Amino acid sequence: MKKNYILFIVSSIVAILFFYFFIPDKQINKNSNKYKHNNDSEYIDISNNKNSNYDVELQHDDEIIIESDIYKAIFTRKGASIIKWSIKEKNGSWTNLVLSKSLPFMSVFSEKEYKIIGLSKDLISFEYTSEDGWKIKKTYNLSNGYMHNLNIAIEKNTDVIMPQIKLNFGSALSIYDFVEKKSSYETKVIGYDIEKTKKIKKFKNYSDFASFYKWIAVDSRYFIAAIIPEQPEDFYKIELVRENKKIIQNANLSILIPNNITKKEYSINFYLGPKDYFYLKSYNLELEKSIDFGYLGFFVRFILKTLIFFNRIIGNYGWSIIIITIIIQILVLPLTLKSSKSISDMKRIQPIIKSVQEKYKNDSKRLQIELLNIYRSQKVNPLGGCLPMILQLPIFWAFFTMLRNSYEIRNEGWILWIKDLSLPDRFIHLSFFDFNLLPLLMGIGMFFQQKMTTSAISDSTQKRMLYIMPIIFTVMFWSFPSGLIIYWIINNIFTICEQYFISKKESIKFKKI
Numbered sequence: 001m002k003k004n005y006i007l008f009i010v011s012s013i014v015a016i017l018f019f020y021f022f023i024p025d026k027q028i029n030k031n032s033n034k035y036k037h038n039n040d041s042e043y044i045d046i047s048n049n050k051n052s053n054y055d056v057e058l059q060h061d062d063e064i065i066i067e068s069d070i071y072k073a074i075f076t077r078k079g080a081s082i083i084k085w086s087i088k089e090k091n092g093s094w095t096n097l098v099l100s101k102s103l104p105f106m107s108v109f110s111e112k113e114y115k116i117i118g119l120s121k122d123l124i125s126f127e128y129t130s131e132d133g134w135k136i137k138k139t140y141n142l143s144n145g146y147m148h149n150l151n152i153a154i155e156k157n158t159d160v161i162m163p164q165i166k167l168n169f170g171s172a173l174s175i176y177d178f179v180e181k182k183s184s185y186e187t188k189v190i191g192y193d194i195e196k197t198k199k200i201k202k203f204k205n206y207s208d209f210a211s212f213y214k215w216i217a218v219d220s221r222y223f224i225a226a227i228i229p230e231q232p233e234d235f236y237k238i239e240l241v242r243e244n245k246k247i248i249q250n251a252n253l254s255i256l257i258p259n260n261i262t263k264k265e266y267s268i269n270f271y272l273g274p275k276d277y278f279y280l281k282s283y284n285l286e287l288e289k290s291i292d293f294g295y296l297g298f299f300v301r302f303i304l305k306t307l308i309f310f311n312r313i314i315g316n317y318g319w320s321i322i323i324i325t326i327i328i329q330i331l332v333l334p335l336t337l338k339s340s341k342s343i344s345d346m347k348r349i350q351p352i353i354k355s356v357q358e359k360y361k362n363d364s365k366r367l368q369i370e371l372l373n374i375y376r377s378q379k380v381n382p383l384g385g386c387l388p389m390i391l392q393l394p395i396f397w398a399f400f401t402m403l404r405n406s407y408e409i410r411n412e413g414w415i416l417w418i419k420d421l422s423l424p425d426r427f428i429h430l431s432f433f434d435f436n437l438l439p440l441l442m443g444i445g446m447f448f449q450q451k452m453t454t455s456a457i458s459d460s461t462q463k464r465m466l467y468i469m470p471i472i473f474t475v476m477f478w479s480f481p482s483g484l485i486i487y488w489i490i491n492n493i494f495t496i497c498e499q500y501f502i503s504k505k506e507s508i509k510f511k512k513i
Helices: 002-022 046-051 180-186 277-281 294-314 317-331 333-348 350-359 364-378 384-405 437-454 460-476 482-505
Strands: 056-060 063-067 071-076 081-088 094-096 115-120 123-129 135-141 147-155 165-168 188-193 200-202 213-219 223-229 235-242 248-255 263-274
Touching (some): 081 263, 147 165, 213 248, 263 277, 294 384, 317 482, 333 350, 333 482, 350 364, 384 482, 437 460
Antiparallel strands (some): 063 071, 071 081, 115 123, 135 147, 188 200, 188 213, 223 263, 235 248
């Protein structure tokens, strides 16, 4: 029996490791990381564009709308920039990632009005010529995915000094649904440092040299607006301005313009889309490191990939979470059985403990010695029941981090009223209060689990604390992701069943001391 059990555990671990290391990553529809200006693109005469078959619309003189299957973008002639960029999410809803018209995304000289010199289904080109004799042309090369390119070309005479060019990217990201008020507070500017730390760096109230960074981004929980210069040394500084200590007002990238040149081009790739881990990883730009998986990153990614694997088979992330929870419970079953046996043993020796406590109630030192003798003679570890709980903590935290930060789980439902596993279940939504049923069910399950445990405890103070714990956990978990609560409920059910069967199996026997 033991041989079969060990073989099952080993084969399960091997199977999960196989899924993690050998199942191919999610493939996506995207263009190459490098985008070049395409001189062969079909240009449309703007005056005749109203009869074009492309998904391009001239809203009015200042705005142009371009649509694809996964995004809708509105460009403006002012600053040759983007004032709205909505992406289509898995549930069919559209989420706008560009926050403000007053500080449009990718603007250069936002007060200047460019003219449109070219327009096609995947390219839009703007141009501005100054009275001082310098010219700037901005060409957006659009892909079928989330990664695109901006080409900035300048022309000037050698004796002309151009004003400082600053590319604004700080106005992107407007993200949340019913918690939209939090979006601006959770948005931050980050960069991947290629010079020093080789890690993600969060910018505060200062500027830094752009050449130090592989990419710079405005980052939120589920979305990212990243700019990736093809030649970082062509750019000077990243500058950050805040409205207050938390809210980003503006962030821009300044461009180096040598005085002795007449023409120069700058190429910048930019990503506007979701923080799907394996999607971002496929670009080989370290963009996936913008997802905060914490200190248990490797374990979180392992669980995420396993969850995605089961979802491919089942087609439901809720059931996939339950299957993973069951697998985890099977893998830790030996420890859980040992814990449950320890609880049962503690229950069995309670009459002996009570008699010793009564006998030596006025002699605490002798009482401790006698209790240790009881535990030793009965071969009982009073702390043995805590081991599975300690083991569950990193698993719990990994689930919490994954469900809170993984875009893959966003808008993914389970059954009935649970429409988004990354959010509280919101069984009843009131204007002033959300009644979440899952945390309540979890609290009830914890109460019964603690009731079984407290039967092995004689101290009344400890008993009261154990009964209070379900209430504390219910309140604490009230606004947690529903996927995490499902994991905890299934875990509680397993623990209750194991404790019940062990307590039935164990006969109450006493050994003479």
